[in-house]
Amino acid sequence: xxxxxRVGLRLEPRVDNPRWMNWAVPVCSFIAALLxxxxxxxxxxxxxxxxxxxxxxxxxxxxxxxxxxxxxxxPLLFTGLCAAVAFKVGFFNIGxxxxxxxxxxxxxxxxxxxxxxxxxxxxxxxxxxxxxxxGALWAFIPGILRAYFRTNEIITSLMLNYxxxxxxxxxxxxxxxxxxxxxGTGAVFPKGKIIPLSAQWPSFDLGNLVVPFGLLLGAxxxxxxxVLQRRTRFGYEMRVVGGAPSTARYAGMRPARVIVAVAMLxxxxxxxxxxxxxxxxxxxxxxKGLQQSGFGYxxxxxxxxxxxNPIAVVFVAIILGGITNAGYALQGPDFPAGLVxxxxxxxxxxxxxxxxxxxxxxxxxxRQAVAS
Amino acid sequence: MTTVVDSxxxxxxxxxxxxxxxxxxxxxxxxxxxxxxxxxxxxxLLGENGAGKTTLSNILxxxxxxxxxxxxxxGRRVSFESPRDAIDAGIGMVxxxxxxxxxxxxxxxxxxxxxxxxxxxxxxxxxxxxxxxxLGEQFELSVDPRARIWQLSVGEQQRVEILKxxxxxxxxxxxxxxxxxxxxLEADALSQTLTSLTRxxxxxxxxxxxxxxxxxxxxxxxVLRQGRSIETIDAVGATRESLAAVMVGREVERVQRRGVGAxxxxxxxxSVNDLGAEGDRGLPALRSVSIDVRGGxxxxxxxxxxxxxxxxxxxxxxxxxxxxxxIEVDGETMDRADARHPIRMGVAYVPQDRLGTGLAPDxxxxxxxxxxxxxxxxxxxxxxxxxxxxxxxxASLMEQFDVRAPSSQTPTRRLSGGNVQKVLLAREMSGRPKxxxxxxxxxxxxxxxxxxxxxxxxxxxxxxxxxxxVSEDLDEVLALADxxxxxxxxxxxxxxxxxxxxxxxxxxxxxxGTAEDVA
Numbered sequence: 035x036x037x038x039x040r041v042g043l044r045l046e047p048r049v050d051n052p053r054w055m056n057w058a059v060p061v062c063s064f065i066a067a068l069l070x071x072x073x074x075x076x077x078x079x080x081x082x083x084x085x086x087x088x089x090x091x092x093x094x095x096x097x098x099x100x101x102x103x104x105x106x107x108x109p110l111l112f113t114g115l116c117a118a119v120a121f122k123v124g125f126f127n128i129g130x131x132x133x134x135x136x137x138x139x140x141x142x143x144x145x146x147x148x149x150x151x152x153x154x155x156x157x158x159x160x161x162x163x164x165x166x167x168x169g170a171l172w173a174f175i176p177g178i179l180r181a182y183f184r185t186n187e188i189i190t191s192l193m194l195n196y197x198x199x200x201x202x203x204x205x206x207x208x209x210x211x212x213x214x215x216x217x218g219t220g221a222v223f224p225k226g227k228i229i230p231l232s233a234q235w236p237s238f239d240l241g242n243l244v245v246p247f248g249l250l251l252g253a254x255x256x257x258x259x260x261v262l263q264r265r266t267r268f269g270y271e272m273r274v275v276g277g278a279p280s281t282a283r284y285a286g287m288r289p290a291r292v293i294v295a296v297a298m299l300x301x302x303x304x305x306x307x308x309x310x311x312x313x314x315x316x317x318x319x320x321x322k323g324l325q326q327s328g329f330g331y332x333x334x335x336x337x338x339x340x341x342x343n344p345i346a347v348v349f350v351a352i353i354l355g356g357i358t359n360a361g362y363a364l365q366g367p368d369f370p371a372g373l374v375x376x377x378x379x380x381x382x383x384x385x386x387x388x389x390x391x392x393x394x395x396x397x398x399x400x401r402q403a404v405a406s
Numbered sequence: 407m408t409t410v411v412d413s414x415x416x417x418x419x420x421x422x423x424x425x426x427x428x429x430x431x432x433x434x435x436x437x438x439x440x441x442x443x444x445x446x447x448x449x450x451l452l453g454e455n456g457a458g459k460t461t462l463s464n465i466l467x468x469x470x471x472x473x474x475x476x477x478x479x480x481g482r483r484v485s486f487e488s489p490r491d492a493i494d495a496g497i498g499m500v501x502x503x504x505x506x507x508x509x510x511x512x513x514x515x516x517x518x519x520x521x522x523x524x525x526x527x528x529x530x531x532x533x534x535x536x537x538x539x540x541l542g543e544q545f546e547l548s549v550d551p552r553a554r555i556w557q558l559s560v561g562e563q564q565r566v567e568i569l570k571x572x573x574x575x576x577x578x579x580x581x582x583x584x585x586x587x588x589x590x591l592e593a594d595a596l597s598q599t600l601t602s603l604t605r606x607x608x609x610x611x612x613x614x615x616x617x618x619x620x621x622x623x624x625x626x627x628x629v630l631r632q633g634r635s636i637e638t639i640d641a642v643g644a645t646r647e648s649l650a651a652v653m654v655g656r657e658v659e660r661v662q663r664r665g666v667g668a669x670x671x672x673x674x675x676x677s678v679n680d681l682g683a684e685g686d687r688g689l690p691a692l693r694s695v696s697i698d699v700r701g702g703x704x705x706x707x708x709x710x711x712x713x714x715x716x717x718x719x720x721x722x723x724x725x726x727x728x729x730x731x732x733i734e735v736d737g738e739t740m741d742r743a744d745a746r747h748p749i750r751m752g753v754a755y756v757p758q759d760r761l762g763t764g765l766a767p768d769x770x771x772x773x774x775x776x777x778x779x780x781x782x783x784x785x786x787x788x789x790x791x792x793x794x795x796x797x798x799x800x801a802s803l804m805e806q807f808d809v810r811a812p813s814s815q816t817p818t819r820r821l822s823g824g825n826v827q828k829v830l831l832a833r834e835m836s837g838r839p840k841x842x843x844x845x846x847x848x849x850x851x852x853x854x855x856x857x858x859x860x861x862x863x864x865x866x867x868x869x870x871x872x873x874x875x876v877s878e879d880l881d882e883v884l885a886l887a888d889x890x891x892x893x894x895x896x897x898x899x900x901x902x903x904x905x906x907x908x909x910x911x912x913x914x915x916x917x918x919g920t921a922e923d924v925a
Contacts, residue, residue, distance in 0.1 A: 266789045270773070270780055278766040283725060284757065285777045286746035 055392050060339055063388035067380040074376060085369070092363040093356030100356075101244040102363070105315060107355025109134070111252035112307025113333025114340065114347040116169075119259060120300035122342045123276035125293055129176060129191025130304040131330025132198030133169035135321075137305025139202055140168030142213060142226065142312045142319040145233035157233035161309045162251070169305015170298040172198060177297025181290035187297070195330065202321035213319045226319040235313035248310030252348070255303065259344040272296060304330060332358075335382040338389075354378065418481030420445045420609040421466070421497070421578050425475035428461050435461035437633040438475070443578065448600055448610045450620040450641070452653060453630035454852040459613050462630070463580050466611070467499045468492035479578075498571025502582040504563050506555045513538055513551040516570050541572050546602045560710070561592035568599065579603065580611045585619055589710050590880075590913030597623050617646040617653075618881070629653050654853050672701040673736065675872035676722075676753075676841045681731035683717050691717040693896045694731070699841065699872035704863065706887035706904070707876040709916050714896035715876045716758070719845050722874070723755040724748040736840045749778050754834035756827070758845040758876075764830045767819035771811055772800035774818050775833050799836075807832035807862070824855025831862050835871075842866050845876045860886060880909050894918045 072082030093103055113130040120127035127133075144164040148157050175194060179185035205211040207224045214220065215227045235247045263269040275282045275292045282289045307329065316323065336354055340346035361374030422442035428435045436458045443449040453459050464470045466477065468486030477484050479495055486492045506515050517534045535551040542548045547565045555563060564584060571579055585593045600610055600623060614620050620627055621641050628638045629652045637652055676699040685691030692714050699705045707715055720726035722733065727743035734740070735751040748755070757763040765774045776785045776796050784795050800814035809828045811821055818829060827847060834842060844863065848856040863886060867873050877883050883890055887904045892915035900915040 265791060265793075267780060267786050267791055268789065270791055273769060274766045274777070277768040278762070280759075280763045281766045281777070284723070284745060284755070284763050286724075286744070286749050286781075 056341060059388040059392050060341060060385060063384040064339070064381060066388075067377065067384040070380050070384070071373075071377050074380075075373075078370060080368075080370075085373070088364055088369075089357055089360040091360075093360035097242060099359065099363075101242075103352060103356040103359040104244070104246055104249050105355075106359040106362075107352045108246055108248040108252060108314060109307045109311050109327070109329040110332055110336050110355055110358075111249065111256070111348060111351035112310060113304050113329045114336030114351050115252070115256060115259060115333075115344055116300045116304035116307070116330075117334045117337035118340060118342040118344055118347050119263075119303065120296055121337060122263070123272050123293065123296050124279075125177070125180065125296055125300070126188045127173060127176070127191050127297060127300045128188050128334065129173060129194050129301065129330070130307075130333045131328065132191070132195035133172045133301040133304035134308040134311070134330050135195075135198040135202050135324055136172040137165035137169040137308025138312045138319055138324060139198075139205065139213070139308075140305065141165035141309030142229055145229035145312070146212065146227055148230075148233065150230035150232060152230070152232055154232045157230070158235055158247075158313060161233060161235075161313050162306060165305045165307075165309025165312075166302040167305070169308065170302035172305070173297045173301020174294065177294040177301075180297070181293040199321065199325050202319065202324065206319060206321050228318050229312065233313065234317055235310065237314065246310075246314045248307075248314040251306075251310065252351075255306070256344040256348050263344070268292075268295070304333070307333075332378060335378055335385075338382055338385045354381075418478070419443055420447075420480060421611075422478045423462070423466075423475065424478065426462070426465060426472045426477070427474045428465060428470055428472050434633050436465070436472070439630070439633070439635045441628040441635050441638060443609045443611055444625075445609055446604045446607050447625045448604055448612055448623055450612045450614060450624035450627040451630060452614060452617070452620050452627050452649065454615060454653060456632075456852065457630040457653075458633040459615075459630055460582075461633075463499065463582060463611070463613060466492065466580060467497055493574055493576075496575060496577035498574060498576025498579050500564070500567045500571060500579060500581045500584060502584070502586055504567055506563060506566060508556040509554060511552050511554050512549055512558075512566050512569075515555060515566060516551075516573050520570075520574055537573065538569060541569055544606070545572065545599060547572075547599055559592075560587050560712075561589070561595060564588070564592075564596070565599070576608070578609045578611065580613065582613045583615075584612070585614070585616070586878075587711065589917045590909060591917050593619070615653075617649050620649070621646065631655055650853065672703070672870070674698050674734075675701045675736050676874065677732075677734040678718075678722070679732040679734075681718070681721060681733065682729040683721050683726055684729060685717055690729075691896050692721070692728075695893075695896070695898055696731075697874070697891055697898070697901075699874055701840070701870045701872050702867050703888050704867050704873040704875055704886050706883040706890045707874065707893060708880060708883050708890050708912055709878070709893035711878055713893045713916075715845070715893055717896070718893070719755065719757070719843050719874075719876055722748065722753060722841075722843050723757075749837070752838070752840035754837055754839035754842045754871075756830050756834055756842070756844040756847055758849070760823075760826050760830055761819060765818045765826065768817055770800075770815045771804065771809065771818055771821070771829055772796050772814040774829060775800050775803055775836070777833060778837055803832040803836055807835075808858070822855075823851050824858065827851060827855065827859055828862070831859070831866075835862075835866060839871055841872045841874065843874045843876075846878060847875070848877075848879065848882060856882075880912055883912070884909070892916055 068086065075082040075085055092099055094100055113134060116130040116133065117127060141161040141164050144160045145157055148160060172194060173191070176187040176190040179190050180187040205213045206226050210216060213226050215225050237244050237246045263272060271282070271287050271292050274285065274287060275289045279289050312319065332354065336347055336350050340350040357377060358374055365371050419442035423439050426436055426439045439458065439462060451459050451462065461470065465472050468489040468491050471486070484495055486495070510518070513531055513535045516538060538551040547569055549558070549562050549565050549569065555566065558566070568579070584596060588596060603610060612620070612624055621644050624641045626638055626640055627644065627649065629636045629649065631653060639649070639652070678695060678697045681692055681695040682690065683692040695714070695718060697705065707718065709715055717726060721728050724743055724745040724747050732739065735753055738751055740747060740751060761767045766777065773796065776799065779785050780791060785791060797814060804811070804814060807828045809825050809832065811825060818826060821829065847859050847863065851859065863873055863875065875883070875886060884904060884907060890902050890904055890907050890912060891898055892900045892912055894916060895918065899918060899920060902911065
């Protein structure tokens with residue numbers, strides 16, 4: 035046996051989780067992501083400080099920039115809530131993307147069929163409802179498969195994203211559907227019908243700041259979710275089912291039903307996001323635009339960074355919305371288009387890495403061996 | 407590492423620990439532990455849970471390195487870098503939970519991992535098998551090397567584990583609670599094996615918290631308490647009471663109640679008739695089981711683990727469907743396999759897996775205390791839960807059942823085993839049950855907590871609750887029960903009055919014998 039002296043790092047489970055870690059870890063993960071991002075920037079011969087400064091200005095500080103950020107944040111808020119509520123009970127719904135599309139399809143469908151004569155509040159209310167129902171139905175499929183047939187919901191919900199994307203594409207590009215604009219330029223270039231003015235969601239103008247109705251609705255929903263999780267019977271069931279499924283069964287709960295309900299709640303939130311996207315911003319079913327945005331996937335990043343807390347999702351959505359918004363504004367020869375996506379990826383990566391630190395502590399085991 | 411024996415080794419202990427300490431964050435697992443094992447000795451390490459037995463055996467097998475202190479083998483100082491070093495030095499571990507691959511043969515399991523650097527890659531199974539037969543004859547450990555593990559009884563599997571370390575030439579065998587999974591008969595056979603091992607110069611370190619078996623099996627006993635080695639005692643002349651006092655650090659009163667019986671004319675609160683059910687693999691696990699429990703009576707279900715006890719309690723709790731038979735609670739028939747139904751009928755259930763099934767570990771004590779009553783008023787005011795009611799009930803139950811915790815908001819996963827069990831019993835008793843089904847309620851608890859739990863069970867019976875106690879600990883069964891139901895392979899092999907029962911008579915029934923065999 036040889037004389038050896040090594041430095042080893044080991045993870046030991048934490049006995050205790052101090053409260054400050056709940057916010058310290060995400061904040062530090064965020065900073066770590068920026069640091070790693072600056073290495074990437076240096077490699078591409080950019081000055082990280084000036085890039086980050088421009089993101090900060092274009093995302094949050096410049097006149098009107100926050101209004102743009104709110105627009106980018108609204109869909110992220112809904113898909114973030116979608117992921118947060120599902121992940122909390124161990125239902126890994128990756129299908130926020132597809133549920134968002136279906137919500138957009140349902141919401142635009144109802145807006146178009148109500149027509150221009152409908153009263154505005156009825157049209158908006160119907161879109162909210164239709165979007166939610168659409169997303170919930172789409173999530174019902176992986177929910178029921180997981181709860182009663184033990185199918186892996188990650189796979190099924192992910193696959194359904196493609197189905198929903200192809201479905202939306204079919205409605206606009208490959209059929210003469212109700213959603214497609216057949217007159218005018220639409221006869222040549224396939225595009226969706228624009229929803230009537232009465233169905234377009236309001237935005238509230240506060241001087242320099244424009245707050246879309248969808249964002250406010252999302253914030254209210256986040257607070258509602260928080261109350262649901264902490265104060266209600268159903269929330270109690272969600273927490274028991276999420277943390278200890280066999281205890282839930284033992285206590286006479288119905289874990290399968292809770293899972294299906296949570297799946298539909300989660301999908302409904304994403305679907306509502308789809309409705310907000312059509313109602314507040316696009317005013318049309320736009321399959322290409324939806325699929326390029328990838329709001330559903332970005333929502334997973336939002337939820338992870340918010341540590342699955344609905345209230346925190348609101349703020350994280352605005353921060354990530356700001357980065358996205360700055361990315362749109364700054365894209366150009368001196369600003370790499372993929373940077374925003376890279377940053378988002380790094381943030382998720384660092385957040386998940388940070389989760390390890392919440393659960394474990396790192397121990398340095400300096401090993402000194404004596405020859406024998 | 408050489409195997410040359412120097413002159414010192416003849417008199418030096420086979421293995422000795424000098425001032426071994428090991429700290430973990432917030433705990434000192436071993437604190438200045440001294441002990442020595444003579445050649446050819448069975449040396450017991452006795453201590454409660456958390457006394458440091460496991461940490462010490464992990465240090466002896468090279469899994470942990472001591473923070474201070476050192477080990478000596480045959481008088482020579484050693485330092486293990488890894489478990490491999492300990493194996494090379496002749497230390498072998500027989501784990502409580504077997505590390506065997508069920509679909510492999512005995513010989514394949516033993517050969518697994520035994521090949522050393524420089525040995526041929528290809529296995530010569532014939533030579534492995536003949537070596538196993540040889541070892542088996544040498545140490546009275548007969549087992550067919552070609553049998554597959556799943557075909558073997560638990561006792562035989564343990565022999566394979568022992569052969570595994572002997573095959574690697576272990577001079578010192580560490581056995582972690584080896585009798586925990588054995589019937590009394592199999593335990594006797596194990597004790598024969600130990601004698602044969604020590605006669606041939608092997609040493610055994612026997613880890614246990616059972617006082618009786620330590621006295622009968624070991625030559626000397628080192629008692630650990632709170633990480634320290636308190637005393638090494640000769641087994642000859644030691645008594646259970648004297649050992650218990652050293653182990654706990656004070657005199658321990660044993661709860662005793664034998665055959666007090668139900669109150670005269672007490673009604674049958676639980677009647678199980680001709681019950682059948684399937685196990686997890688769809689094979690019959692319960693065959694025509696019939697048991698009656700009267701109010702105020704404690705009926706124990708004894709048996710080696712895995713003979714249908716788990717399935718029985720799960721059926722009673724509505725967690726497993728039955729394939730035949732009838733269950734009546736206080737005259738009312740239980741019709742569905744649904745956990746809500748027994749709860750409503752007054753069947754309380756304390757499962758074996760306390761934190762995994764009985765409690766939601768991340769939720770607070772207060773939230774766990776209402777786990778079975780959250781659905782209805784006064785706890786619920788649909789759709790909301792009333793936290794004021796929940797907190798008030800928690801305060802009074804924690805006081806009544808003496809649950810020690812920083813606050814009612816502490817997550818239950820932070821509680822000690824004894825307090826976890828108190829939370830569970832508090833919740834189950836707060837539902838004013840007619841029947842209390844408890845599964846291995848004191849497994850893994852320290853002596854003080856065991857006495858508390860026993861007292862709570864006696865209190866429940868005194869209040870007129872019919873208690874069905876499933877336990878593998880015969881001392882516990884005999885101390886508490888009025889009647890003992892013995893199960894073997896899913897059937898009831900006998901129902902005896904506790905007053906007439908002995909460990910030996912129940913042991914025969916646990917091994918599948920009949921009442922005639924007992925007589």
